[in-house]
Amino acid sequence: xxxxxAAIIEKDGLILAARKREGLHLADCWEFPGGKLEGNxxxxxxxxRELKEEFSIRCEIGPLLGExxxxxxxxxxxxxxxxxxxxxxxxxxxxxxxxCWLSIEKLSTLKWAPADIPLVVxxxxxxxxxKNLLFYQLNAxxxxxxxxxxxxxxxxxxxxxxxxxxxxxxxxxxxxxxxxRVFLDHGFTITATDVCREIxxxxxxFLGQDxxxxxxxxxxxxxxxxGIWASASLLHIPKSEMFNTFKAIITALKPQGxxxxxxxxxxxxxxxDRGRFFNDYSVQTLTRLLDKIDRIKIxxxxxxxxxxxxxxxxxxxxxxxxxVKR
Numbered sequence: 001x002x003x004x005x006a007a008i009i010e011k012d013g014l015i016l017a018a019r020k021r022e023g024l025h026l027a028d029c030w031e032f033p034g035g036k037l038e039g040n041x042x043x044x045x046x047x048x049r050e051l052k053e054e055f056s057i058r059c060e061i062g063p064l065l066g067e068x069x070x071x072x073x074x075x076x077x078x079x080x081x082x083x084x085x086x087x088x089x090x091x092x093x094x095x096x097x098x099x100c101w102l103s104i105e106k107l108s109t110l111k112w113a114p115a116d117i118p119l120v121v122x123x124x125x126x127x128x129x130x131k132n133l134l135f136y137q138l139n140a141x142x143x144x145x146x147x148x149x150x151x152x153x154x155x156x157x158x159x160x161x162x163x164x165x166x167x168x169x170x171x172x173x174x175x176x177x178x179x180x181r182v183f184l185d186h187g188f189t190i191t192a193t194d195v196c197r198e199i200x201x202x203x204x205x206f207l208g209q210d211x212x213x214x215x216x217x218x219x220x221x222x223x224x225x226x227g228i229w230a231s232a233s234l235l236h237i238p239k240s241e242m243f244n245t246f247k248a249i250i251t252a253l254k255p256q257g258x259x260x261x262x263x264x265x266x267x268x269x270x271x272x273d274r275g276r277f278f279n280d281y282s283v284q285t286l287t288r289l290l291d292k293i294d295r296i297k298i299x300x301x302x303x304x305x306x307x308x309x310x311x312x313x314x315x316x317x318x319x320x321x322x323x324v325k326r
Contacts, residue, residue: 001069001076001077001078002036002075002076002077002078003036003037003043003078003080004034004035004036004037004077004078004079004080004115005034005035005036005037005043005046005047005050005079005080005081005082006031006032006033006034006047006079006080006081006082006116006119007032007033007034007047007050007051007059007061007081007082007084008032008065008081008082008083008084008119008123009032009033009059009084009085009086010083010084010085011085011086011101012101013103014101014102014103015101015102015103015104015107015123016032016033016086016099016100016101017030017031017032017099017100017101017102017107017110017112018030018031018032018033018055018093018096018098018099019031019096019097019098019099020095020096020097020113021093021095021096021097022097024095026113028111029111029112029113030110030111030112030113030116031112031113031116032081032116032119033050033051033054033055033096034046034047034050034051035049035050035053035054043061043064043080043082044061044082047059047061047082047084048061051084052089053094054093054094054095054096055089055091055092055093055094056089056090056091056092057086057088057089057090057091058086058087058088058089059084059085059086059087060084060085060087061082061083061084062082062083062084062085063082063083064080064081064082064083065081065082065083065119065122065123065126066081066118066119066122067079067080067081068081068115068116068117068118068119069115070114070115072114072115077115079115079116079119081116081119081122104123104124104127105124105127107120107123107124108120108124121240124238125238125240125241128236128238128277129195129215129236131275131276131277132236132276132277133195133196135274135275135276136195136196136198136199137196137197137198140196140198140199140202141202143175143176143199144175144176144199144202144203147175147176147178148176148177148178149178150178150306151306152178152179152231155231155260155317156179156182156183158319159227159229159258159260159319160183160186160188162227162258162299162319162321163188163226163227163258164226165187166187166188166189167188167189167225167226167227168188168189168190168191168224168225168226168227169183169188169189169190169191169225169226169227169228169229170191170193170219170221170224170225170227170228170229170252171183171190171191171192171193171229172193172216172219172228172229172230172233172234172249173193173194173195173216173230173231173232173233173234174192174193174194174203174211174233175194175199175203175232175233176199176203176206177192177203177206177207177211179229179231180192180203180207181206181207183229184207188227190207190209191212191225192207192209192211192212193211193212193213193214193216194211194212194213194214195213195214195215196213197213199211200212200213216230216233216234216237216245216248216249217237217241217244217245217248219245219248219249219251219252220248220252221251221252222251222252223251223252223253223254223255223257224252224254225252225253225254225257226253226254226257226258227253227257227258227259227260228249228252228253228257228258228259228260229259229260230249230259230260230261230262231260231261231262232262232263232315233261234261234263234279235262235263235264235278235279235280236276236277236278236279237279238269238277238279239269239279242279242289243289243292243293246289246290246293247293249261250293250294250295250296250320250322253322254322255322255323255324255325256321256322256323256324257321257322258299258319258320258321258322259318259319259320259321259322260317260318260319260320261318261320262315262316262317262318263279263280263281263286263315263316263318264278264280264313264314264315264316265280265281265282265303265313265314265315265316266278266280266281266282267280267281267282267285268280281316282316283301283302283303283316286301286316286318287301290318290320295322295323295325296320296321296322296323297320297321297323298318298319298320299319299320299321300317300318300319301316301317301318301319302316302317303315303316303317304317
């Protein structure tokens with residue numbers, strides 16, 4: 001496997017893409033510039049060298065965005081993508097015949113080298129997360145006020161009745177802490193998480209315990225929880241990340257553990273009029289996705305119209321059980 005580095009260079013909110021020139025491997029494909037890691041180089045040193053050789057520029061190399069592994073047939077590439085900032089030098093092209101600067105949203109309009117595509121997707125997914133997070137940061141107080149009194153009693157009761165007495169519940173995206181508060185009052189141990197620090201601070205005071213700052217995609221526990229409660233907390237995750245998120249949730253459940261989750265009914269992905277991204281499902285599309293996950297039994301999926309802070313909406317409610325490993 002060959003390790004290759006790539007620089008995601010940003011300027012004024014735009015990202016640099018470079019097109020390989022005719023006669024080279026992946027000619028006419030766009031890529032993030034970089035090159036093969038050599039000798040005892042660090043990835044950062046490699047990028048600085050490659051950018052100087054290929055473009056006559058200097059860049060400050062930032063944090064790792066992610067990695068991609070792709071088999072081109074004759075060779076397998078492990079591509080490491082790093083954020084970078086152009087600091088000096090004018091672009092002079094050698095291995096490329098064209099460069100362009102695009103917004104993150106428009107990157108997918110290009111014909112990318114296959115190994116670079118996962119980095120493009122990750123950039124776009126990160127941008128979605130950041131935009132959603134900004135909404136909740138700016139509206140933390142209002143959001144809590146709007147949701148803390150929503151009626152979830154019947155669904156909570158169904159969930160509680162499926163759990164062992166005094167069990168451990170993970171509340172993913174706990175928001176106002178409305179449900180965690182009830183679970184605590186019923187004698188359960190609660191681990192509450194939320195993506196938004198501003199919401200977590202307020203909810204920690206309400207619950208009398210810390211709320212962890214964590215994305216559902218970052219869940220890495222193994223068979224720790226008797227129940228996982230994900231009420232309206234997975235619906236901002238892009239579809240490209242949902243399969244791995246579901247797998248992480250099931251991994252975190254104890255055998256025979258119960259998961260509840262809810263989504264807005266619909267199809268595809270969308271932005272609402274408040275600037276939030278949503279990942280909607282129908283019963284059929286959600287069932288097809290869940291059927292790909294090992295060791296789960298779908299106990300129930302049903303639609304229910306509920307009164308929300310912004311009017312009546314149709315929701316999908318899902319109850320799952322993790323099966324004992326055979």
